[in-house]
Amino acid sequence: MKQRQQEKRRSLFDGPDDGSQSAQAKSHVSADTARVEIEKLVKEINRHSYLYYVLDSPEISDEQFDRMYRRLKELEDQYGYTPPDSPTLRVGAPPLEKFEKVRHSVPMLSLENAFSHEEVFEFDARVKKLLKSEGDLEYTVEPKYDGLAVEIIYKKGVLYKAATRGDGYEGEDITLNVRTIKSLPLGIEPGHAPDELEVRGEVYMSIAEFERLNAQRREKGEPVFANPRNAAAGSVRQLDPNVTAARSLHFTCYGTGVARGLNLNSQSALFDWFKKNMFPVPAGYGVANGIEEVINFIKDLEVKRSSLPFETDGVVVKVNDFRLREILGEKTREPRWAIAYKYPAHQAITRLLDIVPSVGRTGVVTPIAMLEPVRIGGVTVSRSTLHNWDEIDRKDVRIGDTVVVERAGDVIPHIVSVHTEKRTGRERKFPIPAHCPVCGSSLMREGGEVAVRCLRLDCPEQVRERIRHFASRGAMDIEGLGEKTVDVLYEHGLVRHFEDIYKLTREKLLGLDRFASKSASNLIDAIEGSKRPSMARFLYALGIMHVGEFAAKLISANFQNVGELYHVQPERISDIRQLGGKIANAVSNFFGDEKNIQTIESLEKLGLKMENPDYKKTEKAEGLPLNGLTFVITGSLPVPRKDLEDRIEAMGGRAASAVSKNTDYLIAGEGPGSKLEKARSLGVKVISYEEFRQLAKNAGAEA
Ligand code: IVH
Numbered sequence: 001m002k003q004r005q006q007e008k009r010r011s012l013f014d015g016p017d018d019g020s021q022s023a024q025a026k027s028h029v030s031a032d033t034a035r036v037e038i039e040k041l042v043k044e045i046n047r048h049s050y051l052y053y054v055l056d057s058p059e060i061s062d063e064q065f066d067r068m069y070r071r072l073k074e075l076e077d078q079y080g081y082t083p084p085d086s087p088t089l090r091v092g093a094p095p096l097e098k099f100e101k102v103r104h105s106v107p108m109l110s111l112e113n114a115f116s117h118e119e120v121f122e123f124d125a126r127v128k129k130l131l132k133s134e135g136d137l138e139y140t141v142e143p144k145y146d147g148l149a150v151e152i153i154y155k156k157g158v159l160y161k162a163a164t165r166g167d168g169y170e171g172e173d174i175t176l177n178v179r180t181i182k183s184l185p186l187g188i189e190p191g192h193a194p195d196e197l198e199v200r201g202e203v204y205m206s207i208a209e210f211e212r213l214n215a216q217r218r219e220k221g222e223p224v225f226a227n228p229r230n231a232a233a234g235s236v237r238q239l240d241p242n243v244t245a246a247r248s249l250h251f252t253c254y255g256t257g258v259a260r261g262l263n264l265n266s267q268s269a270l271f272d273w274f275k276k277n278m279f280p281v282p283a284g285y286g287v288a289n290g291i292e293e294v295i296n297f298i299k300d301l302e303v304k305r306s307s308l309p310f311e312t313d314g315v316v317v318k319v320n321d322f323r324l325r326e327i328l329g330e331k332t333r334e335p336r337w338a339i340a341y342k343y344p345a346h347q348a349i350t351r352l353l354d355i356v357p358s359v360g361r362t363g364v365v366t367p368i369a370m371l372e373p374v375r376i377g378g379v380t381v382s383r384s385t386l387h388n389w390d391e392i393d394r395k396d397v398r399i400g401d402t403v404v405v406e407r408a409g410d411v412i413p414h415i416v417s418v419h420t421e422k423r424t425g426r427e428r429k430f431p432i433p434a435h436c437p438v439c440g441s442s443l444m445r446e447g448g449e450v451a452v453r454c455l456r457l458d459c460p461e462q463v464r465e466r467i468r469h470f471a472s473r474g475a476m477d478i479e480g481l482g483e484k485t486v487d488v489l490y491e492h493g494l495v496r497h498f499e500d501i502y503k504l505t506r507e508k509l510l511g512l513d514r515f516a517s518k519s520a521s522n523l524i525d526a527i528e529g530s531k532r533p534s535m536a537r538f539l540y541a542l543g544i545m546h547v548g549e550f551a552a553k554l555i556s557a558n559f560q561n562v563g564e565l566y567h568v569q570p571e572r573i574s575d576i577r578q579l580g581g582k583i584a585n586a587v588s589n590f591f592g593d594e595k596n597i598q599t600i601e602s603l604e605k606l607g608l609k610m611e612n613p614d615y616k617k618t619e620k621a622e623g624l625p626l627n628g629l630t631f632v633i634t635g636s637l638p639v640p641r642k643d644l645e646d647r648i649e650a651m652g653g654r655a656a657s658a659v660s661k662n663t664d665y666l667i668a669g670e671g672p673g674s675k676l677e678k679a680r681s682l683g684v685k686v687i688s689y690e691e692f693r694q695l696a697k698n699a700g701a702e703a
Contacts, residue, residue: 034079041072042086046185049087050278053183053250084158085187090179095240099172102163106257108149108200109168110333111316111340117295120317123339124291127319130328130336136290137319140267141297142282143305144314144340145252147204147232152178153257157193159186164236168333177236178203180245183280192277198257199279205232206309209248226404226417228311253279254316266320283308287320298341305343314342347406347416348381350374354399355386355430357437359461363453363545365433365443367392369403369415376407384413388450389432396420398427444545444589453545455589458497458599464490466543470498474549475541476530480523488514498599501527502606535562535612542596545586554579555587556614562600565591571660575630577645581658624652625699632659634676635669637689644689651696659684667692 029037045068052058052065069087076082082089114120127137149165162178164171178184181203188197205213210228217224225231235247253274256262264270271281284301288294298315305312319325319337328336354370367386374381384405386392395418397403402422407413436443436454438461445452454462464486471481481501489495494508504527509520533541539552539562547555558576559565568591573584590596631648633641633655644667645655659666659678666679666686679686687695 031079031081034075035081038072038075038079038081038086039083041068041075042083045069045072045087046085046187046278049182050185054278054280083187085185087182087186089186090182091242091245093176093179093241095242096176098239099174099237101170102161102166102173103170104151104163104166104168104257105198107168108151108165108171108257109330109335111338112334113314114339114341115344117298117341120294120298120339120341121291123317124294127328127337131324137324138321139288139291139294140271140285140318140320141288141294142254142285142316142318143301143308143312144316144342145202145204145282146227146229146311146313147202148229148236150174150178150201150203150236150251151257152184152199152201154188154193154197154199156195157188157190159184172237174236176241177238177244178251180241181249181251184251185278188277194259194261196258196260197262198259199253199274200255200257201251201253201280203232203236204228204250204252204310205235205247206250207311208309213247224417250310251280252282254282265322267318267322268320283310288317302343312343314340316340345376347404348374348376349402349404349419350381352397352399352401352403352415355392355397357433359436359438359454359459362465363455363459363462364451365436365454367430369397371403371405374405376405376413379407381405381407381413384415386415389452390450392430398423398429400424400427441593441595444586455545455586455593456595458595460496463496467495467498467501469543470541471501471530472541475537476533477537478523478530479526480519481526485514485523488512497602499602499606502531502603502608531608533608533610534614535559535610536614538562538608538610542590542600544590546583547587551579551583553614556612557616560615561612562610566597567592569660571658571662574658575654575656575660575662577649577655577657579657584658625696626651626653628652629664630654630656630662631665631667631692632656632663632675632679632684633667633669635672637667637669639689651699665692665695 045065048058048060048065048068058065072086073088076086076088112123114123124137128134131137151163151165151171152159153161153163159175159179161173162175163173166172179186188194205228207228210225210231213231214224225234231247232249235244235249238244256270262273264273268287271285274281284304286297288297294315294317301312301315317339319328325335325337330336351372352369353372356368356370357365358368359365366388369384369386371382371384384407386397391397395415397415397418402419404416404419405413406416432443432445432452434443435441436456436459439454439456439459441454441456441459443452444455456462467481467490468483468486470476471478471486478501486495489504489512492512494504494512495501504524506520506524509515509523510517515523534556536549536552536556539547539555540549554576555565555573559568565587568588570581570584570588573579573587574581626648631653633644637644648655656663659675659682661682661684663679663682663684666675666684667689668676668679668686669689676686678684
């Protein structure tokens, strides 16, 4: 919700002032009065910004806010006076040539990491030992934001300079970019302002903003950011502050460098001071009494963190009391009074050794990535899914690449992104396979579909799932041949093909654990009872791609027996009203495979006999005026298409959905589509609706 509001407000807040309101609001007041009003507006707007961007509880509407902002900008322009903490200073600065270096007056240290609760207990023990204290210590616990550390220097309460951490001693001047971060105050109330204050904290990007930015970049064909941290770093290190301003960055404060004139004695007091002066602080930070409470906080946040709007990779634990911190001191790079507990990583970097196609039970062939084994969150990962072949293209994954692998919870690990900059030139692209890796038959991929499939019935990987489907209720309806039974029969090599079902005997079943005398008899009876299916049920049972119960019935209505379907041309199927090209191709492909035909013939030899009550006998149409004629309709007509199709069929004709060489007439209305071109190229007669009526009349119908 807040995200959406922010988008909205941002557009107005950042928008170039085109002066469109000036004429209407221009008022001449004395320079002094203007000054007072300007300062009042700055204060008000900054307060509302804080309520909005930091506390997430605005008191005024976006419109009211914008009106104040415009009024301020106008007065500032008119009277040539802009206070140093005016929100208008956040935007509009020209691009830099390069970043200047900034030396930190107090080095920006790093933190020691703890990767287990145990290591956190050890930290506590170490601290107590150094302090020669036995009792519980007070710690602050702060979510560890995953962004980049930045220092912001305020002189006499005015934001003067901002710098990246750099190597801890020297960073880069990013003042203009940091100014655009709306959750960061540009000034401190004069009464509260220390002479010099270096605020330290993290610049970060929300997950929502990260996703918005990446979507936008993908659309423009620009490389996407791997994670919000990289996106935040990339946005802060922009020479053009307007680019930074267009990305919504956030800031959270967790410490200070030089703090001349600020006399506080604990981290919690510092947080209080930050809050009082409208500085953002880490969401949900706490003060823990003793290490047990620290661990509880860590456990709580672990549950909550996936629903936070930003990424956290751990919890920073700090001795609260500054005097104790002084006793503890620091090592070269890290203080002894703090530790960063890191949640188990969900991601790791490794090498992609190979891509191997794997056949699922439904015949879909998916690419599996074989990885150099890597530990992620305590588990060794050596394979991961690539979902489908399009994804390989989209992420430009190549064999030999350095990849980021993610494993979250129980979900199968997947490849998140590729470090293309690590390429040596020896990486290889992996083409979409043309043949099934298991049975060698040609794979099928249809336009618009991401899945690549193996259509061969006896492909071992698919067999179990196909047999289950074959026996299921809407299909051959063999009671007792459910999931578990199929597994057992498959494992014992008793059922590998549909035919095998009909070769089962009571004796064979009784040899298996699962079957007692009665259940074996029951199954054999059920199998026997399934030998007279309707052709529609049988077609559905075969599990032909896209052929559900409905399509199977339609096909059966148009073909007298399965034999008529052998080597059928796709046009004969797409001629059937309501069946499209996808189904037509799938059916034609299926019956174009000699192996599949053999399967059907074997089933028939084993006693399977189909009946076809759905077949529409053509005799019915004999004597009807449009008998034997096939029509296709395109464009908009004076009557609803469905009505016309019904009339055609009532007159004994066929209304097909696609034009083929079997089409007799294309009835073209206004705005015909590609069917018209197709009809012309095939030499199919094209007629208007009027001509159709004439034709029907001549044939003796009341059209
Ligand atoms: S305190 C001497 N507090 O983590 C203390 N750091 O791994 C230095 N970070 O460089 C930092 N949240 O970029 C501190 N609440 C927090 C933090 C935090 C995130 C980052 C910061 C630091 C890094 C150390």
